[in-house]
Amino acid sequence: xxxxxxxxxxxxxxxxxxxxxxxxxxxxxxxxxxxxxxxxxxxxxxxxxxxxxxxxxxxxxxxxxxxxxxxxxxxxxxxxxxxxxxxxxxxxxxxxxxxxxxxxxxxxxxxxxxxxxxxxxxxxxxxxxxxxxxxxxxxxxxxxxxxxxxxxxxxxxxxxxxxxxxxxxxxxxxxxxxxxxxxxxxxxxxxxxxxxxxxxxxxxxxxxxxxxxxxxxxxxxxxxxxxxxxxxxxxxxxxxxxxxxxxxxxxxxxxxxx
Amino acid sequence: xxxxxxxxxxxxxxxxxxxxxxxxxxxxxxxxxxxxxxxxxxxxxxxxxxxxxxxxxxxxxxxxxxxxxxxxxxxxxxxxxxxxxxxxxxxxxxxxxxxxxxxxxxxxxxxxxxxxxxxxxxxxxxxxxxxxxxxxxxxxxxxxxxxxxxxxxxxxxxxxxxxxxxxxxxxxxxxxxxxxxxxxxxxxxxxxxxxxxxxxxxxxxxxxxxxxxxxxxxxxxxxxxxxxxxxxxxxxxxxxxxxxxxxxxxxxxxxxxxxxxxxxxxxxxxxxxxxxxxxxxxxxxxxxxxxxxxxxxxxxxxxxxxxxxxxx
Ligand SMILES: Nc1ncnc2c1ncn2[C@@H]1O[C@H](COP(=O)(O)OP(=O)(O)OP(=O)(O)O)[C@@H](O)[C@H]1O
Ligand SMILES: [Mg+2]
Numbered sequence: 001x002x003x004x005x006x007x008x009x010x011x012x013x014x015x016x017x018x019x020x021x022x023x024x025x026x027x028x029x030x031x032x033x034x035x036x037x038x039x040x041x042x043x044x045x046x047x048x049x050x051x052x053x054x055x056x057x058x059x060x061x062x063x064x065x066x067x068x069x070x071x072x073x074x075x076x077x078x079x080x081x082x083x084x085x086x087x088x089x090x091x092x093x094x095x096x097x098x099x100x101x102x103x104x105x106x107x108x109x110x111x112x113x114x115x116x117x118x119x120x121x122x123x124x125x126x127x128x129x130x131x132x133x134x135x136x137x138x139x140x141x142x143x144x145x146x147x148x149x150x151x152x153x154x155x156x157x158x159x160x161x162x163x164x165x166x167x168x169x170x171x172x173x174x175x176x177x178x179x180x181x182x183x184x185x186x187x188x189x190x191x192x193x194x195x196x197x198x199x200x201x202x203x204x205x206x207x208x209x210x211x212x213x214x215x216x217x218x219x220x221x222x223x224x225x226x227x228x229x230x231x232x233x234x235x236x237x238x239x240x241x242x243x244x245x246x247x248x249x250x251x252x253x254x255x256x257x258x
Numbered sequence: 259x260x261x262x263x264x265x266x267x268x269x270x271x272x273x274x275x276x277x278x279x280x281x282x283x284x285x286x287x288x289x290x291x292x293x294x295x296x297x298x299x300x301x302x303x304x305x306x307x308x309x310x311x312x313x314x315x316x317x318x319x320x321x322x323x324x325x326x327x328x329x330x331x332x333x334x335x336x337x338x339x340x341x342x343x344x345x346x347x348x349x350x351x352x353x354x355x356x357x358x359x360x361x362x363x364x365x366x367x368x369x370x371x372x373x374x375x376x377x378x379x380x381x382x383x384x385x386x387x388x389x390x391x392x393x394x395x396x397x398x399x400x401x402x403x404x405x406x407x408x409x410x411x412x413x414x415x416x417x418x419x420x421x422x423x424x425x426x427x428x429x430x431x432x433x434x435x436x437x438x439x440x441x442x443x444x445x446x447x448x449x450x451x452x453x454x455x456x457x458x459x460x461x462x463x464x465x466x467x468x469x470x471x472x473x474x475x476x477x478x479x480x481x482x483x484x485x486x487x488x489x490x491x492x493x494x495x496x497x498x499x500x501x502x503x504x505x506x507x508x509x510x511x512x513x514x515x516x517x518x519x520x521x522x523x524x525x526x527x528x529x530x531x532x533x534x535x536x537x538x539x540x541x542x543x544x545x546x547x548x549x550x551x552x553x554x555x556x557x558x559x560x561x562x563x564x565x566x567x568x569x570x
Binding site for chain 1: 425426429430432433434435437438440441444445447448449450451452453454455456
């Protein structure tokens with residue numbers, strides 16, 4: 001199920017601003033890999049490049065053996081890359097359940113004709129999708145909120161719904177953009193548990209962007225540190241914690257500790 | 259359950275209409291049907307997919323003129339010509355939707371308006387094909403050598419099409435395609451991130467809107483039996499949008515409700531009929547402000563929840 005992610009010399013500029021500058025990293029299959037760095041370091045940009053939202057000006061992205069550089073987002077999603085967004089991108093007027101059903105879009109294989117005629121293929125697929133959606137909502141603790149419009153959910157619930165929607169695509173690589181931001185310590189601990197389970201039970205490869213050190217240090221096996229669009233350091237949590245360059249980068253603009 | 263009963267009553271009423279109502283009223287109800295079919299296209303492209311289209315009258319014109327001329331010049335019976343023209347127009351709609359790769363939002367809306375203007379200009383200037391500004395007669399629908407021109411006969415053809423269109427809207431809303439439309443309306447980025455091909459779905463929404471525009475336009479042409487370019491201008495496109503909004507964009511019955519108001523109200527207003535456009539403009543404004551979900555949105559309990567599972 002899991003896939004490795006290889007990023008080589010990846011870079012992008014917006015006008016005069018080099019938001020990401022020749023960053024390389026390697027995420028082992030089935031591992032949990034964090035990307036940290038001060039505000040504006042280029043973390044979200046890196047994620048947008050990997051998932052096809054932005055086209056890189058330099059470099060290469062590969063999933064397992066396959067190069068996916070420059071593919072449109074829906075094709076990259078089809079290859080098993082799912083993500084969440086720093087400022088959630090849910091379908092606000094749709095119910096939580098429908099949000100997850102959209103996540104299942106690619107796995108529902110029937111045409112408009114089958115839906116119009118309510119053919120058995122349509123019924124079977126929708127029944128199965130409804131079951132999967134229910135399981136996923138239960139997994140993230142939103143069973144009670146299944147019929148609530150996504151826009152009416154609390155922020156923490158929206159984050160979890162986006163996770164459920166991402167999982168619905170059956171990813172091999174899951175990339176989370178600051179899933180712990182704004183969570184209480186107890187919720188953050190819960191999140192750590194969920195991430196571990198995803199890796200252990202579904203065999204996902206996880207890339208985790210976060211500021212919250214409690215989560216990052218607690219769960220990740222390797223950490224890449226970005227600063228001003230460049231890779232500043234990389235290693236195990238222990239190595240990164242002791243790296244003088246990292247300490248220096250964080251002086252003043254220290255990472256918020258939860 | 260109440261909704262089912264209401265539907266049954268509605269169906270029974272529609273079957274009874276031609277037997278009990280004067281033929282003038284039968285004609286009006288059939289006009290509601292053909293108008294609702296044109297408007298259904300807008301429910302899809304504007305309501306579900308969130309793409310403003312000011313081209314619906316142009317698609318209707320292609321349906322009406324195409325069917326009429328296939329019959330007049332090619333001898334193709336409407337039974338074949340109308341569906342064929344609707345499908346061809348859908349293809350054109352798809353290509354048009356691909357434009358959204360290059361232009362988006364307000365500019366796409368402007369592009370649809372330009373398309374509408376171009377079609378109307380072509381209707382006026384390609385005189386050999388369209389009869390120019392004077393227009394052309396529509397050959398009647400025939401069955402077994404008999405011409406079907408009486409209101410009752412056209413009613414019998416149009417109303418089943420309208421019923422099927424309402425069913426299609428419902429089926430679409432509860433399908434993966436309809437959900438993908440809604441998704442891209444609310445977040446294109448989110449939709450693409452879960453693997454929904456956004457461009458393809460926008461183009462599909464335009465294709466479906468063109469299909470229903472052409473189908474409804476073709477049927478409407480059979481009713482009026484005469485086509486001229488003035489019927490298919492930008493104002494008509496705007497009127498169709500108003501009907502869609504007032505009826506309710508996200509309800510399968512919205513087009514029918516809106517068309518009922520727009521077709522019947524002028525009939526009941528007598529001398530005030532002169533002020534119809536003013537009345538409709540005010541209505542449109544009122545609904546945009548008070549009930550963006552249109553008349554259908556005023557009765558939320560009757561609204562079928564999209565995607566609800568039957569029997570829990
Ligand atoms: N689409 C864009 N157009 C122009 N500049 C951009 C764009 N996206 C990102 N940037 C710039 O690139 C830099 C990196 O931004 P990015 O969002 O990747 O930072 P980040 O590490 O995710 O920060 P944060 O912790 O605040 O989320 C910033 O200076 C940002 O303004
Ligand atoms: Mg960010």
